[in-house]
Amino acid sequence: MFAHVDINNCYVSCERLFNPTLENRVVVVLSNNDGCVIARSNEAKAIGIKMADAEFMVRQNLKENNAVIFSSNYALYADMSARLMNNLARYTYTLMVYSIDEAFLALGNLPGVDLEKHTAAISENVMRHTGLPITVGVGPTMALAKLANKAAKKQKKDYLVLDTGDKIDATVKDFPIEDVWGIGLQYYHKLIDFGVKTAQDFRELKADFVRQHMTVQGWRLHQELWGRPCNVVKDIAERSKGIESSQSFNSYQTELEPIEEAVSMHAATVALKLRQQQSMALTLTIYLRTNKHNVKHDQHYPSITVKVPFAANSTHQLTRVAVQAMRAIYQPGYNYLKCGVRATGIIPEGEVQFHLFTSYEHGREQQLAELMDTLNDRYGRGTLRLGSDSFERKWAMKQDYLSKQYTTNWKDILVAR
The missing domain is CATH 3.30.70.270 (Reverse transcriptase/Diguanylate cyclase domain)
Structure with missing residues (x-):
């Protein structure tokens, strides 16, 4: 026997948990850059709001029904x-x-x-x-x-x-x-x-x-x-065919530097996910995307897959590979809207194959990654990061309706009076 469990209207339920005044109201959560609807309360469904509706198309309907709108709060x-x-x-x-x-x-x-x-x-x-x-x-x-x-x-x-x-x-x-x-x-x-x-x-x-x-x-x-089990529950490391981090920019990017900063962030995110599931990656795929819906702009969808010298989950190692790969595929003159990093060839930790003449300091990289994780767990994600990942992040996605990070940021924790 198996049980399947899911959260009802997940993102909306998370928002309502910390703001009970949202009960019985029309509530929607928007996707990256506040583009389209990705979660709806039952009240929103009742007024005809559909999944993946573009925000600008349902804006008037939401306004007329006094709806509450949220940007995606992925940390929460x-x-x-x-x-x-x-x-x-x-x-x-x-x-x-x-x-x-x-x-x-x-x-x-x-x-x-x-x-x-x-x-x-x-x-x-x-x-x-x-x-x-x-x-x-x-x-x-x-x-x-x-x-x-x-x-x-x-x-x-x-x-x-x-x-x-x-x-x-x-x-x-x-x-x-x-x-x-x-x-x-x-x-x-x-x-x-x-x-x-x-x-x-x-x-x-x-x-x-x-x-x-x-x-x-x-x-x-x-x-x-017919009641005959054919799907098998497997360990997460066996199931993972790839780990990816990607995000659209809040505006078109034409210069290399902000794109490198975004790639650094995505590489760090992929590295963290690998460490959390005690895995390492053998290859990285880095890609760029223009806006396929804007026919006025020239289109460019470059990508490159590179082999990591040794299987790694180190933020420093994967970021260096990712940034070098991005420099190889970037071309000036295009309006880029999105970039991403995907790790494949995932193996468990402890199965890394070195050769006799390697100079790669695996132990040092692991200690450095462990130190970063410890500090970021204690003081908040992103407290300690590589210099290539800018703190300003002017390219970061649009989040005009972002709620507080009630459980992951000290300054946003609810106060009882």
């Missing part, structure tokens, strides 16, 4: 996500973090546990300990657990347990095929052509037919909807 959301995952770990022997607001819990080897009571305890206690409203779906496979979660939301329940064949059959009978985990737009149109409208219709297809038309991934989903 990431910290609240960590608190959620720490709480969920109490209820399982294997926790797989799937995204910032959702996770799967393995529940199959918990002898003597009443699943219904255990699921209710997860729902109630997580809300009590974190203040975040969650929905829990339980099923014999990960796909059915995800389906149970969505079905619970449709039924306005806090949780739903599908632990018998009858319960599963009743739930998949009218469940829309487009809401099934793993059914993208391409598969949706293909299945509609086959007359498949519900999860039950999909289950009734023959397995060989599904594999022929939807490859092995579609076949696995088909098997999972």
